[in-house]
Amino acid sequence: xxxxxxxxxxxxxxxxxxxxxxxxxxxxxxxxxxxxxxxxxxxxxxxxxxxxxxxxxxxxxxxxxxxxxxxxxxxxxxxxxxxxxxxxxxxxxxxxxxxxxxxxxxxxxxxxxxxxxxxxxxxxxxxxxxxxxxxxxxxxxxxxxxxxxxxxxxxxxxxxxxxxxxxxxxxxxxxxxxxxxxxxxxxxxxxxxxxxxxxxxxxxxxxxxxxxxxxxxxxxxxxxxxxxxxxxxxxxxxxxxxxxxxxxxxxxxxxxxxxxxxxxxxxxxxxxxxxxxxxxxxxxxxxxxxxxxxxxxxxxxxxxxxxxxxxxxxxxxxxxx
Amino acid sequence: xxxxxxxxxxxxxxxxxxxxxxxxxxxxxxxxxxxxxxxxxxxxxxxxxxxxxxxxxxxxxxxxxxxxxxxxxxxxxxxxxxxxxxxxxxxxxxxxxxxxxxxxxxxxxxxxxxxxxxxxxxxxxxxxxxxxxxxxxxxxxxxxxxxxxxxxxxxxxxxxxxxxxxxxxxxxxxxxxxxxxxxxxxxxxxxxxxxxxxxxxxxxxxxxxxxxxxxxxxxxxxxxxxxxxxxxxxxxxxxxxxxxxxxxxxxxxxxxxxxxxxxxxxxxxxxxxxxxxxxxxxxxxxxxxxxxxxxxxxxxxxxxxxxxxxxxxxxxxxxxx
Numbered sequence: 195x196x197x198x199x200x201x202x203x204x205x206x207x208x209x210x211x212x213x214x215x216x217x218x219x220x221x222x223x224x225x226x227x228x229x230x231x232x233x234x235x236x237x238x239x240x241x242x243x244x245x246x247x248x249x250x251x252x253x254x255x256x257x258x259x260x261x262x263x264x265x266x267x268x269x270x271x272x273x274x275x276x277x278x279x280x281x282x283x284x285x286x287x288x289x290x291x292x293x294x295x296x297x298x299x300x301x302x303x304x305x306x307x308x309x310x311x312x313x314x315x316x317x318x319x320x321x322x323x324x325x326x327x328x329x330x331x332x333x334x335x336x337x338x339x340x341x342x343x344x345x346x347x348x349x350x351x352x353x354x355x356x357x358x359x360x361x362x363x364x365x366x367x368x369x370x371x372x373x374x375x376x377x378x379x380x381x382x383x384x385x386x387x388x389x390x391x392x393x394x395x396x397x398x399x400x401x402x403x404x405x406x407x408x409x410x411x412x413x414x415x416x417x418x419x420x421x422x423x424x425x426x427x428x429x430x431x432x433x434x435x436x437x438x439x440x441x442x443x444x445x446x447x448x449x450x451x452x453x454x455x456x457x458x459x460x461x462x463x464x465x466x467x468x469x470x471x472x473x474x475x476x477x478x479x480x481x482x483x484x485x486x487x488x489x490x491x492x493x494x495x496x497x498x499x500x501x502x503x504x505x506x507x508x509x510x511x512x513x514x515x
Numbered sequence: 516x517x518x519x520x521x522x523x524x525x526x527x528x529x530x531x532x533x534x535x536x537x538x539x540x541x542x543x544x545x546x547x548x549x550x551x552x553x554x555x556x557x558x559x560x561x562x563x564x565x566x567x568x569x570x571x572x573x574x575x576x577x578x579x580x581x582x583x584x585x586x587x588x589x590x591x592x593x594x595x596x597x598x599x600x601x602x603x604x605x606x607x608x609x610x611x612x613x614x615x616x617x618x619x620x621x622x623x624x625x626x627x628x629x630x631x632x633x634x635x636x637x638x639x640x641x642x643x644x645x646x647x648x649x650x651x652x653x654x655x656x657x658x659x660x661x662x663x664x665x666x667x668x669x670x671x672x673x674x675x676x677x678x679x680x681x682x683x684x685x686x687x688x689x690x691x692x693x694x695x696x697x698x699x700x701x702x703x704x705x706x707x708x709x710x711x712x713x714x715x716x717x718x719x720x721x722x723x724x725x726x727x728x729x730x731x732x733x734x735x736x737x738x739x740x741x742x743x744x745x746x747x748x749x750x751x752x753x754x755x756x757x758x759x760x761x762x763x764x765x766x767x768x769x770x771x772x773x774x775x776x777x778x779x780x781x782x783x784x785x786x787x788x789x790x791x792x793x794x795x796x797x798x799x800x801x802x803x804x805x806x807x808x809x810x811x812x813x814x815x816x817x818x819x820x821x822x823x824x825x826x827x828x829x830x831x832x833x834x835x836x
Binding site: 408442443445446447449455456457461462475477483488491498499500501502504505506507508510511513514515 | 771
């Protein structure tokens with residue numbers, strides 16, 4: 195089935211909400227649906243749409259994959275508690291780290307995360323709950339990039355010919371699949387989500403694993419998580435579309451207290467973009483760049499060098515992996 | 516023997532030249548000396564000092580190690596031709612690439628380059644010519660960093676306990692060993708070297724091999740050489756102390772014409788420094804940074820991403836390897 199983009203300027207938010215809640219309600223019928231909330235704007239909007247449509251027939255899960263930002267689970271669950279949407283935390287850290295062990299190729303890492311997420315974690319949750327549907331926030335850019343072969347977005351299944359019913363035991367409902375990020379932000383706002391969510395910079399599904407070049411280990415996630423916190427603290431006021439820290443596998447020579455310190459390098463990216471389709475590096479003041487480098491080399495164990503990405507998309511992509 | 520720094524403000528250029536030419540002349544006596552010219556300000560100043568001291572008793576070689584910048588050999592030889600200093604080109608490309616095959620550790624790469632340079636190449640030249648001395652432009656920062664263990668500078672031998680007479684069959688003469696870069700620039704100017712030389716940004720002895728993370732192959736040198744040309748073209752007017760391109764081993768995801776392009780990353784560094792002991796990234800305008808990224812991703816085959824280093828030294832070092 196070909197998916198047609200619904201342009202932001204053609205979106206009537208009110209009738210879109212009505213149409214999608216009806217669709218969800220009709221599809222699920224008298225059964226149960228489960229919903230994967232990551233805390234990003236896409237899955238948050240789906241959560242609200244499905245909550246409106248299904249009420250207590252919806253079960254929303256936040257999967258702790260060990261690859262999230264600092265305190266992310268608590269933060270997201272408490273946001274939704276205020277909206278009266280119950281969210282259950284599923285601890286799947288070990289499953290994800292086990293599946294990532296030894297993998298260095300970006301597409302193999304993405305494939306492992308997809309498999310654990312859909313098959314192991316949600317396959318089990320569906321079985322346990324008796325639900326027949328999984329709701330998720332796939333968007334139009336995800337579809338486009340996966341189909342074009344730029345990178346395999348973790349949430350693209352049917353477009354790659356994967357029959358989720360046969361493979362995982364449930365069907366997918368993807369209410370946002372025709373929308374790009376700017377339209378989803380409008381929708382999220384109209385659905386009553388707080389500004390922290392509808393204005394939130396994108397954070398990819400494979401989470402910090404998409405920001406580690408080479409093998410993803412618990413130790414390397416600790417490093418990139420700490421650098422991510424610093425980047426988010428310093429750049430959350432920048433108004434940029436997205437900002438991130440990437441841990442490189444390459445080591446570089448550094449020096450501390452007059453001695454050699456052969457250590458790690460962190461790459462920072464900060465993007466100006468409307469919808470992630472194209473992007474330019476934000477022209478951050480050098481004061482800010484130098485402060486970022488000082489904080490990261492000072493506060494993140496093992497890091498001796500920090501770079502700032504100056505390439506546009508294309509030929510870059512937003513994330514490195 | 517402890518080496519004492521001679522501060523730039525304490526340097527009397529005229530009497531330094533007189534003293535060093537006398538020393539060189541006395542040491543070499545009626546024999547022959549050979550001289551390793553790389554085209555940097557240090558070895559160029561030594562070449563002029565030794566030429567003054569020894570005239571035809573000096574034989575100056577430029578070693579083509581395959582790791583130099585574009586057209587470097589021709590450029591350097593023609594500069595010295597204008598100064599009436601004959602320079603002989605020695606082709607040792609294959610020896611260097613053979614010795615670097617399979618090496619990824621920075622210190623192992625540096626050690627291999629040192630061995631080929633001093634033992635194979637100059638060991639042979641000395642034997643062939645009957646010379647007893649090799650002149651070279653070791654400076655005070657080189658000594659300091661090697662002794663402190665920050666990184667093994669290619670030209671440091673005696674300070675590491677290497678007896679060159681026993682190991683390679685010749686003795687070293689290092690007239691600049693008490694000076695840092697700013698003093699050497701003054702000296703080079705006073706010796707009549709052209710501005711292209713006395714103002715030249717530093718370029719390390721291991722040349723482009725110090726700008727390749729991971730294995731150094733002819734193909735990877737072609738890539739970093741092309742990026743280096745672009746960086747030098749765009750930044751030669753910046754007044755910066757040193758500017759360089761580094762080829763990473765890590766690959767990153769990119770996109771071209773809507774398709775995935777998993778490719779190479781180049782890191783640019785541009786330094787404000789007096790003497791390489793400490794340094795800060797030059798606050799280049801974002802126009803310049805973006806132009807660099809556009810040219811490098813457009814003109815250097817395989818490169819999809821370019822970063823700019825924003826870390827000070829310390830904890831960074833000037834080069835990455």
